[in-house]
Amino acid sequence: MALSLFKPVLCPIIVGRTPYLEMLKQCLDEAQAGYGQALLITGESGIGKSRLVAQTKTWANQMGLRVFHGLSFGSTSLP
DSSP states (O other), X not given: OOOOSSSOOOOSSOOSOHHHHHHHHHHHXXXXXXXXXXXXXXXXXXXXXXXXXXXXXXXXXXXXXXXXXXXXXXXXXXX
């Protein structure tokens, strides 16, 4: 059986991110109420950004909200 190399591996449990999850849920609630939202999640590699985005997208889909998800690889230096 071949495994897909393109499916992300996500931990089913989010640990220590309650304040961030609450803020993201509040943004979704406001979007559902008609107040547009844009979120930017940044940080060092391996700190759980993808997991936060995955959870937020799950909630948004459950709420019937449209989600646009962009990615950026690499880094840039500002002068």
